[in-house]
Amino acid sequence: MSFDDGVQATNCDATKCKYSAVKMGYWQDDFIQYFVTGYERKTPEINRGYYARTKGVAMFMDKFLKKTGSNCQIINLGAGFDTLYWRLKNSGITVNNYIEIDFASVTSKKCFLIKKNKILLQTISQQAIRSMTNTNMSGHREPPGIPVSQIFSEGEVKIIGSDLHAPDYHIIGTDLRNLTELDKKLTQCGINFDVPTMFLTECVLVYMEPESSSMLLHWIAKKFNDIFFINYEQVNMNDNFGRIMLDNLRNRGCQLAGVDACLSSQTQMDSRFVRVGWDSARSWNMINVYEYLPEEDRYRMERLEMLDELELLQQLLQHYCITIAWKGITMADVDHL
Template structure:
């Protein structure tokens, strides 16, 4: 379900569609009604279309890594067939989004509040093939951190098999082990799985994957029903093109489920905006032609709309705050000049106007409640992506 690249750019330019990625879907001249597809089957088909976006995301991440934009030793493990080189504007988009999230997440992890526990918690919605936990582990940043991932059961099970099948992912320290027992399959595809470590003689979950359709989350009554989830520590929720695929009420209910239960909470969203101008309308039309819709595009068209959204979900200025910035401005203002020169030297960028138009149609939005280290944050004076 995760969509960790700027989506649909190949279609916008009329280029070839990526096999197995966002290009998979129906042609513009057919519909579910034309084929007599029932409501439940149509929803399942749309769910599969959304899930397929993660394949393209993994390919785009590997493209950026292979060309030197980003460092991620695990990217290739989630792509079959060696990957595909993306266009420079996609690579730059992948780099800029990843950098922005790295900056905000690292600020969250580094911030120390003497009035709060040192242990922190990250919740990644629609995580798909995301490698962030393993990158944090390789950087020795997983200490005092509980990392959760939510995604469809089939996606979670595929990731479990990938992790178990690659020593770089599954080879752990002596005091850690994967659950359920990797020698035996889990009792069902909906079984939670992850990594547990022993600390001071106590077994603690440090990484947990929850096979769950997020639309079912609001039906769960208590936090304790989800393995390892806590409400007594600073927590960060991440949605990279995940909630935008849910209808507005469902996405609101998902965020509200966490905000109602966790007092010290932050959230980061990466989503498209600007659906009303010609570029945005073309983006919506091309996505619809492949059976994909982003309901958030209509009500949250601007950065102000996105900030207001977070304010209404509990991240108000009275208790914390919210900020938002376009990918275009993040590239211009968050990335140091020396780093821009390094990125520019990798392959150059001829489509400058195209990049600017594309980048101003995607936003990183973040909100917080309490002290999370983001107060007054504007991203200036930042470091390079990890």
């Protein structure tokens, strides 16, 4: 198994873990069932960890959406089989443009699953739905350089191999290390570099070589004028528990090439963001995030399953974090939980 294959396999693992928690009632997700086959119940510690992850990311995203309303863009890097676009739609929340990016081998599978599922397609477009090949609406090849978003009428969906394009939703298959292709594909999605834009990564940057992730984050900071970043990944990886986590991942074929940025909250903020051009950053381990989540919902969640290994849960939460970073005016005052 190649390094990239091992990274891509983590998508299936994460999707199964999220489905396990959803099945147990930790949070509602009506769409994740369409991206998994079979059901494998995970331990209460894993379910609670994914609850904190999902709710924590949502908490910071809500801060962004309250600031911007619908006049914003969301770009989900290394999105895998994430269902956030459908969950937002289901909650009545729309944004100008929602873009998912992952390896083409992952996005092609996601496009296939969407194409064959009426519910997923109808959520993307409530009106006429059309899946097409590499031709435009009249049957001719689209002119080079014209953004895909400009050739759409209301309600049309276009699937081209590993890419999907709709008026407000795009899936693009590309390698985040290839910034030239990333720039080209984002332009095809009708991206607006001046509109407030939120980037989301969940255990993505840590799999990239430090030089590659730094180049990506530097490119984003230079290209976009008003940006907010939510990064969920490992932290405190230089202690005994962190080293055990690293060994387990290596045994599964996953090398954390960017682990040096995950040694502490300070490295998360400085090594990841500040030194490559972002205005500022803040980071919290998941124990802090967990304790800040609404108490009533935490109490409901904690009654779902008995927890035998409280210490294990605490160790897991201590070794993951959410780091936020920003550049521009929209999120400049969001520096606290």
